[in-house]
Amino acid sequence: MIRDITIGQYYQTKSVIHRLDPRVKLLGTLLFIIALFTYNNPVGYIIGIIFLCTVIKLSHVPFKFITKGLKGIILILCFTVLINLFLTPGTPIIAFWKITITYEGLAVAFSMILRLTMLIMGSSIVTLTTTPNNLTDGLEKGMGFMKIFRVPVGDVAMMMSIALRFIPILLEETDRIMKAQLARGADFESGNIVKKAKALVPVLVPLFVSAFRRAGDLAMAMEARCYRGGDGRTKMKPLVYKKRDAIAYIILFTFVIVSIWLGRWSVITDFFRSIYMNLFGCPL
Amino acid sequence: MPLILDHVCQIYNADTETPVKALDDVNLVIPEGQFIGVIGHTGSGKSTLIQHMNGLILPTSGSVYFNGRDITDKDFDKKELRKHVGLVFQYPEHQLFETDVFEDVCFGPKNMGMSKKETELAAFEALRKVSFPEDLYYASVFELSGGQKRRAAIAGVLAMKPDFLILDEPTAGLDPVGRCEILDMVSELHRSAGITIILVSHSMEDVAMYVERVIVMDKGRVAYDDVPREVFSHSEELEQMGLAIPEPAKITRELLKRGFDVDPGVLTSSEAADSIYKALTKNR
Amino acid sequence: MSMDIVKTDNLVFEYIRRDDEGNPVDVTTALDHVNIDVKQGEFVGILGHNGSGKSTFAKHLNAILYPTDGTVIVNGMNTTDDDKLWDVRSSAGMVFQNPDNQIIGQVVEEDVGFGPENLGVPTKEIWSRVEESLRAVGMLEYRLKSPSRLSGGQKQRVSIAGVLAMHPKCIILDEPTAMLDPSGRKEVVRAIRGLNDVEKMTVILITHYMDEVVHADRIFVMDKGKVVMQGTPKEIFSDVPALKALRLDVPGPTRIAWELKQKGIPLPDGILTCEELVREIEKCR
Known part of the structure; x- marks a missing residue:
């Protein structure tokens, strides 16, 4: 799907x-x-x-x-x-x-x-x-004028690229948790919509917990690598018009x-x- | 009622240009009462293998028989299979989702349609079996230490009263004492409760001391399937598969090459010390 | 040469748990008067079981946590000095446990470039730093790969390169191998040793795997927030009963040597590797 x-x-x-x-x-x-x-x-x-x-x-x-x-x-x-x-x-x-x-x-x-x-x-x-990276770079640079309105364009672009990076990891994690709960007899397929939605609780709770743990870890790792917002950063791959x-x-x-x-x-x-x-x- | 894997193949991405053969003609018979170790390098297919054993993944070709019935049959009740074949995933504590430990352990038996009383009884029994500290039965999952969380998660599977218990890397991320405690507990489950145990690990040393049969997976195939002594005698081949033989065996092997009369099949350091001691004193 | 890169003086750290009104209900002393000093170019191992306080200690070196009492000096700077925060962080690089949760870029080389970008390093120099860092950990050929396609050991090497590219004075690795399989562990440990041997990088390796620190210059063993043993690997590993009492596992060869000694075989103290043990046993023949 x-x-x-x-x-x-x-x-x-x-x-x-x-x-x-x-x-x-x-x-x-x-x-x-x-x-x-x-x-x-x-x-x-x-x-x-x-x-x-x-x-x-x-x-x-x-x-x-x-x-x-x-x-x-x-x-x-x-x-x-x-x-x-x-x-x-x-x-x-x-x-x-x-x-x-x-x-x-x-x-x-x-x-x-x-x-x-x-x-x-x-x-x-x-x-x-x-590439998603290029896209966020483009948005960051292209939306640069928004900085005048105090929109933290750099931070937003960073958030986007991190989100894109973590989507596959979280999808994999969802799959793993679903399987673990299936092994404990969970049933995601039968029943009406309400029952199906309820059956997702054992998947969503661990998924959120894990997402928060990852977010915490990542924030720490970024701080340890001196990330302090978009200002004053240089670019490894700056966008240049050809x-x-x-x-x-x-x-x-x-x-x-x-x-x-x-x-x-x-x-x-x-x-x-x-x-x-x-x-x-x-x-x- | 043994678990039988008959010519099981699993091919991922079969319809693309890069199909991955995760399992390649696997034939295994797992009789009741054994304590089996499955070892293999990351990507050797060991995780895929165990998920076939309780129907989380169905084979691309070949069959899995449980209790004489083919689990791929349409009318086969997978829930029933999962009740008998419990699977504890890697880092199982990530699947905990209820407000307290006891509630979470009840999730499995409840799904299996046990009555409230049966469920609670099963949960108590399971927590006792994993020697979970009694004063923490109703504690929040977040208050537990890493080792305790893992025990709680294992209890969650054990509460369904499985006949087969598969554990995927149950000691991952624990410190040495934590590792020993979990392995001792699993061994005790096998001894006293008579549960068939399938222990998946990439560490030979963990497996060597406990199991009676070792299945070595390599590139989706069963490379060896024998008693630990026999398997470890293929040290060069194992090293080529990215598996290191236990250090005690490595040392006695080296000594044997240099003309000492030692046993190359030792599994633990005490056995190695005994064997070396004998060789040294005999020569005198 | 003998300048201290890291020096802690009676470092104390307390976790204070508060109730809903913010009143303290419980105080846990995670670090209890810790004195650890690391000299330039040294390879220091910090050992301890889970919950011994070793990770809390690591987070102090990078100013992620601040001491409740005592001081932490990194490269001559006090970590509590707000003006020096980014200097502290760029001189003490950190590698964490979970390889998935510390890689930010979607391409290996971009992740390695992340640190220098934050430091405002000019583009051209970022490229040269990225290249040299990836080469130092043997990951240069993977520079254009997506991190999600790498094995755990490779991801950790990328993380190490990411820290290297910031040109730190020392690297602190907080259980970098705890989530890896044996071959992943081996390749990461090899990369770390290479950094110390070849690049003369000061390394602080925090782990509960003893066999990873047998080549260290010095080892500190922590338990319940205190430094309980310190010395060279030989000194530390010759006291097998003490290590066992601290819930630590002794390297296989050391354990066998110790057991043989108990049986009366005259082996020297502190045998650490298989080769050493075999050599010593041959002498006993």
Whole structure:
């Protein structure tokens, strides 16, 4: 179950996308998502899809790996589609009982599917091509401006990277404790939800105890190694922009501007409307 | 009713490019009443092996028979198996979760469907068997010392009244006296209660003094399965498997090479001293 | 050369348990007038069973705990001096028991770089320190591996490298082998001895495994918060009954030699290794 989540997983291979500075990738995702939600015509989506596919191709991550991440959001996807399909007012196509499906609903539902899948795929690409470490470094540096607002960006980044480091250890530990309790006759499978939840107490209590013990040990080890917050630290692997990052930024901004411009239906319709007006002297 | 492992194989990650053969054609018969030591280097498959014995892991191929029945059968009651074959994991104190020791020891028998009275009786008996200090029966788990926690955890398995008791590294992390105390206690369980004991360890010295049969695991296979004397006579092979033979045996072996008439199969330092003394006085 | 890196003067530490209102209910004396001094380049072993106070002692050397009474001087600095806190910590590096709970980085080399990063060492120098430290413990070829893929012994060697990279004056190892299997123990002990022999690093090894300190220059034995024995390994290990009374295990060869001596075989005191014992027995022939 836990293995199905591709978000946050790293896929090891060599590619241009892997080598890009994490800040480029993070900003890229952000802009991509913003762009997605501004589109209101197929042209925008088509450009978006072409862009996404190109990036996926360049990243050398198998397509199957990226779509795996979609499994987790299928439920959310269906839910949004249904809501939009049935609750958007407009010209009805089919109407039966209390339910009406409208043209507008259909269009909104369809664009929601596109947006959400592209959003998930786009962000999966970042995590699949960036090591967790690199990602936290990117966040730390990219969010550096937050320091003005007294946000301890360095500490938050440290917390994130420690959390990522301990996830596999704690998963292993959960497995071990579950087995130990199974050996004492615990039953995690039968019964209703309440019973199942109760059965987890013998797992969760030792897990928390152990997590706290580890946290204490780790804090001590970090202090012993002179960790005193993010200030005054130097970096073993500082982030430095390379030429390819500059090129990537240029491509990125071009894409965003062009796709938003073309993707706004009104821009195009207005354009054709004005030509029509000029040619025939009356509105379309 | 013996425990039989018949051509048991266990392959992890079978569907990936890097399958791991954790167990490779293991055949064992474990009759009732024996005191067995299982030794092996970390990663030799010994932990995987013992988890097959009470159905926590099912073999990829091959069968495990308990009481004449195949435990992989769909209608086989694994809970019943776990009642008869108790498994104490490494660092078992990490599985304690109840507010006090006594409650925690009751967890196993309660799961086995014993009545309240039976459960409490079993818990008392188990705590007595591990010579847990009486004034701490109702103490919080957090007030106990390392050795006491371990005893409490072992009692938690013992309270289910198993016929087979498997202990994975029961002495890990304890100091020398703590180690001796636990091993003496286990030995006493075998002697007075007639429980079949399977003691897993990577320390030959722990095992040598107590057990009547040693199973050496190496790379998922049973490398040796014999009385300790015989097994330790393969000192070179054992060292290649990353296992050091007990120091007393190492010394008498060295002396034997240099022409002393000593017994190369000694297991304890007193035996070694006796043997060397005899050799020295005979020569005079 | 004979400067004291670590010196404690009548060190006392008391754990005070308080009830809900904060009134003290119980006082446990974990360290009772401990006087231990360690000279530059020395390999000192501190032995004791679980609960003898040896780990509490270790935590004082790194200013994780402060003395209730008495003083701890590390590299000429008093550990209670707040201004010197980070200097104390960087001169007395600590390696702890649990290998999983002290590795911070997700790549071996990044973990080793963690200490120097905290000290504000320039990037270029961090790289050279990381390389030399990993080489010193024989882990250079694993520099790009994830720590979770390493064995316990390898993880502990990475932890040692992480401390080395901070260029400490001495390394304190608090039961670094307690959770390892025999081969892991061996490789860690070998790495520690290498540091002392080759790099001339001052080492304080705290353990309950006697055989790990047979090569030490001096040994302190602790019990109930007190130093009860001190001397060279030979001196310490020749008193087998005293060690047994302290719940400590004597190395196998020493035990056999002692038993033979009880039987009247004229062996010298303080035999520590198998080779030594075999040699001495041959002389008796």
